Amino acid sequence: MKEYLKHDEWCIIEEGFNPDNHQSSESIFSLGNGKMGQRANFEETYSGPSLQGSYVAGIYYPDKTRVGWWKNGYPEYFAKVLNSPNWIGIDVQVDGHYLDLYTCKTENFKRTLNMKEGYLLREFTATMDDGKKVEISAKRFVSMADTENGAIRYSVTPLNFDGKIAFTAYLDGDVENEDSNYDEKFWNIIEMEAHNGEAYLVTETKKLGFRAAFGMKIAASIGDSKLNISPEVLKKESWVANRIERTVKEGECFTIDKIAGVCSSHNYSKDELLSATKKVTAAGFNKGFDALLLEHIKMWADKWVLSDIRIKGDVAAQQGIRFNIFHLNQTYTGEDERLNVGPKGFTGEKYGGSTYWDTEAYCVPFYIATAPSEVTRNLLVYRYKHLENAIKNAEKLGFKNGAALYPMVTMNGEECHNEWEITFEEIHRNGAIAFAIHNYIRHTNDEAYLAEYGLEVLMGISRFWSQRVTFSEERQKYVMLGVTGPNEYENNINNNWYTNKMAVWCLKYTIEALAKVKAMNETRYNEIIAKTSFNYHEEIPRWEDIIGNMHFPFNEKLNVFMQQDGFMDKEQILVKDLNPAERPINQYWSWDRILRSCYIKQADTLQGIYVFEEEYDLETIKRNFEFYEPRTVHESSLSPCVHSVLAAKIGDYDKAYEMYLRTSRLDIDDYNHEAHEGLHITSMAGTWMAIVEGFGGKRVHDGQLFLNPIIPQQWQEYSFRISFMGNDLEVVVNNKEISIISHAQNDITLNVFEQEVKVSPGQSTSIDAK
Template identity: 60%
Template sequence: MKNYIKVDEWKIIEEGFDPHLNKISESIFSLGNGRMGQRANFEETYTGESLQGNYVAGVYYPDKTRVGWWKNGYPEYFAKVLNAANWIETGIRIGEEILDLNSCTVREFRRVLHMKEGYLERSFVAELSGGKQLKVLSKRFCSIVDDETGAISYSLTPMNFSAGIKITPAVNGDVKNQDSNYDEKFWDEVHKEADDHLGIVLMRTKKTGFEVCTGMKFSISSDRGEPEYQIRPLTGEKYAASEVTVHVSEGETITVCKYAANLSSENYPSEVLVSECKKTLDRIYSKGFDKMLQEQAAAWELKWQESDIVIEGDAAAQQGIRFNIFQLNQTYTGEDARLNIGPKGFTGEKYGGSTYWDTEAYCVPFYLATAPPEVTRNLLIYRYKHLEKAIENAAKLGFKNGAALYPMVTMNGEECHNEWEITFEEIHRNGAIAYAIWNYIRYTGDKDYLAAYGLEVLVGIARFWSQRVNWSEEKHKYVMLGVTGPNEYENNVNNNWYTNTIASWCMDYAVEALEYVKRASPERYEELISKMAFDESEEIPAWRHITANMYFPESAEYGVFLQQDGFLDKEQVLVKDLDQADRPLNQKWSWDRILRSVFIKQADVLQGLYFFEDRYDEATIRRNFDFYEPRTVHESSLSPCVHSILAAKLGDEKRAYDFYLRTSRLDLDDYNNDTEDGLHITSMAGTWMSVVEGFAGMRVKNDALHFRPFLPGQWTSFSFNILFRESILNVKINRDSVVLSNQSKKNVTVYVFGNAFEVAGGKEVFAEYGKYQV
């Protein structure tokens, strides 16, 4: 764990330059706008350790899977969001010396992510050869107003010398992914051009044929009047730039304002990409940097009004939650149903930038409560559009009759994960897709979604589960063999409790959905029955028989659900007895040793208790929590949030708070020693859940919001907005009361510890809950 980020409620601050921390900071200070993004690489040359990363949403490459053996059904490739053209590059040469923070002495270094306004600022003094001191100030952002663009203001001030300085604003497309399996470069050049203040590079991906036009346009100014300079256009392989030579006097500040655009063939015909890129550049250039930054701040103000969580009395906790919300809003806006949420967003290349079950299990609750319903609906439609591919994926593994297996990792609906124990066995991801449909309908009341899209997905998933189980003559039950549950420190196990549980639930919910659509939309029902070739007289009874006779491993001795068959055969060592030198296990132990150990990577049984808590009494949840949490190493970013929510439900304030702090500051403090690979974007939604579902105890029951809040001892209060069924509700939790402010016109009924409070439109209700709390 590292503690070099300064605590500030609205800013992420790094003071002093440590090259050993640079890749971590490149992740932490990343920028994005839902359409494009970049790591916090330096604009000027940097020859030290770095992961250069610029990314364009929806553009990927099917990198050949690198394995020494092959199995039937094994994915042929691992899809990757591509490292795209570097538009921030701005080379600086003073005389014959290149400005490079890896070779000069760096003083007064400060990097600040202004989360409230949505921009990154960096300043430093570089001491060059001969004692020359150069002061640099840069500001940049990816615009959420013009979401295909970004802008940089880069200022240079010679503090104790005068000199000719060469400034080279560039677009450099000669890049490759750090995780390229065979060190292959994934882009071919299509077109490039450079003019005095303009650079354009158009590239096409190999195999997939995506085209991206990256352009830049720039201006140069001085605080001492209009500067005189010479300019020379430059081109090279996938490269377009302008070299500007300007004489700068001691104390004079020269500023380069650089405007950039990334336009993709996903949104424009290929033949107009260059012309449209130039038009976009002209438009933002005419606005100017200051106006663009003002628009950025105004747009971010609206986002914060929708999604901010205000914590009083705990600056570290406040900084953590805002950082997570900021990154979530940078990553996904919900405006394009073709896009989804990669585990690293625009902050790194690990996991390929592809879609995982994280979206449905962790991100959906955040977007349901902080954005219009269309945003979450688009996430669900993304999966609906991939249904045929999910059926193909299942068919490759031998499943029939329209059975659908959604991929563990995908860009286009096709499975592209490159580990067999995940591809073939971590099939619980199918359940998360169905759960998200149920969660969306429960929250929004949009039952029409079932007839329009949801039913087909639910039937495909239920068909898969019904074929994946088999009847055990010994147990006289249906069993599920050879699976990997959410705990990926166990592979190829039998009867993972969570997988069996969610499989049964999926089949039951599919029957419920079929019956609803049949009643509510009989014509559509007949249309869908025909389209799916669904035989209700055979399939529904079969599903019901399976769910009524599913095997669920339990321990009578401990009174808990067993994670899987044979779990108690393992040596029952607790995490507290581990040598800290062995942590994290995934970086210190062999995989064989991990698999034979009792240690759990993330919530497994507890994931099921979180999803289906209404099925179990508090005593059951407590026994399982107290059994499994001490065996959990939390080496998945998705783990602390579930534990925090369950601890809060159980009234375990200390563990609820500790897990919240861990999940909210996972990347800021580099808990798992992996932030340099990119931020854990999808788990950041779990941080929001820890506050709203954990400390506030928010649930949706019978079409109404319910709260069972408590206030962590370190906090004075906390508050947040909830968008629910056309109402916007501000909820402020104090020590013994809740203030409910209805910020919309529609009346809403809210329950606090089971007691109903009617909150009229535009009114505020004070709900004293201390006397109800048990």
């Protein structure tokens, strides 16, 4: 763990500059707005280690898959979101010497991520080689209101001299990805312009030809006086800039405002891209830094109204949940059904920035409850529009008749992961995508979604499961061979309990969905049957046979579900007996040793119990939890949140709190020593689950909302808001009572501690705490 960040309810604060922490801070202090994102790289020159990262949503590159062998069905490329041209750059010279925090002496350094208002602020004093001291303030944001604008206000104040200060504001297209397989650069320069106070750069990706255009306009002032500037216009091969130099007196503040416009061919035709970028840049510049910031802050205020979780009495816990909610809201806004949530969001290159099953399993619960229903609907439409490619993915592996295998990693529906055991075996992702449809509908009552989009997806997934199982003559049961479950520390196993459970549930739910759509909209039902060439009288009986005869590993002696066949053949040494010096094991052990161990990377069997909790009594949940959690190393970011929810369910409140702190502060405190690579955006939604579903006990089934709140002993009070069936409710929990406050338009009935509670619009009701 790294605990160098100050605890604060609304801010992430770094005091004192340590280059060893810088790349982690670049991730932690990242900014985004759904359309673009920016790591917390310094605007000025920095010669120390840094992961440069500027990202534009929807733009990616099909990098060559780098393996020493090839198998039929193997992905042809590994997709990655690209480090895009650098729009934040402002070189600073003090009497001809470049400001560089890697070489300068730095005092009073403070970096602040203001999560309430969505901006990054750096303040420090630097001493140059010649002894001259300057005070620096740099503030920036990417606008949530004008989502193609970014803005920077950079100020320099000489403290012990009069001298020349120069700003060189630039756009740089000569960028690279750290994870390029062959050290290839991915961008070509198409156009460059630089004029008095402005500059533009149009770039194009190799292979796929995505274009991104960047513009900047600058203004400057000394103190409160605006300057009429005639900057020096500079051009290089892939770099355009404006340079301003002024003689500044001791104590005077010299400031540059840089307003950027960032547009892409994702939203504009290539022919209009440059002109669109000029308009966007000019519009932002004409508003000015202050007006842009005010509108941006208002947008954040609106988001916090619906998604904030307030905790009294535990600053570390409060900071943790707000940090997670902040990054979720700035990563995905739900306005564009072509976009999704990458595991690193806009904070790093790892995992290629692609879409994983994490979205459906972890992010959907968050967005369902904290955003308008269209946001989650667009996440589901994203998968529907990839159905054709999911069918092609399955065909490459030998499946037929419209069977669909959704990719483990994708940008456009094609599988593009570069590890065979995940590409071919981690097929449980299909189940998460199907369950997300059910989860969305049970929260919104938008059953029309089934007829419009959902049923076709469910049918393709169920056809895959029907073909993927094998009937075992030995067992007289259906089995699922050669899979990897959520626990990626097991490969090529047979009968992963969770995968088998998801397969059977999918088949059941698809049969129900077929009947529901037929009853609801027979015309649309007939269209789907014809479009998919569905043979009801052949396919349904096979599905029902699989449902009734699936093999589920079970240990009679322990009375627990077995993660897979043969799990008890492994040496059963618990995590508490591991050498702490060898943790995390994925950084110290060979892969062979990990695969032969009993250690579990993340919730697997417990993932299934979490998803289908209502099917199991409390003793069954507790028995399985107490068997699997001591064998779980939690080396996946997705693990602690599920364990926190289940621990709360079984009354192990200390474990629930421990797992909550781990998931909420995973990146802030760098539990897994990998924050420098980017943040764990999708698991951040699991942090929300740990509070709302864990401590809050929120459940939805049979068309009803249930709450069974508890409160950790470390907290005085906590509150959250959730939307259910279009009704907005606020829940406040303390040791004395639970208050339900309605912000809805209609009466709503819910269950609290199994008591039916009715709340009218604008009213509140209270129930004694247990």
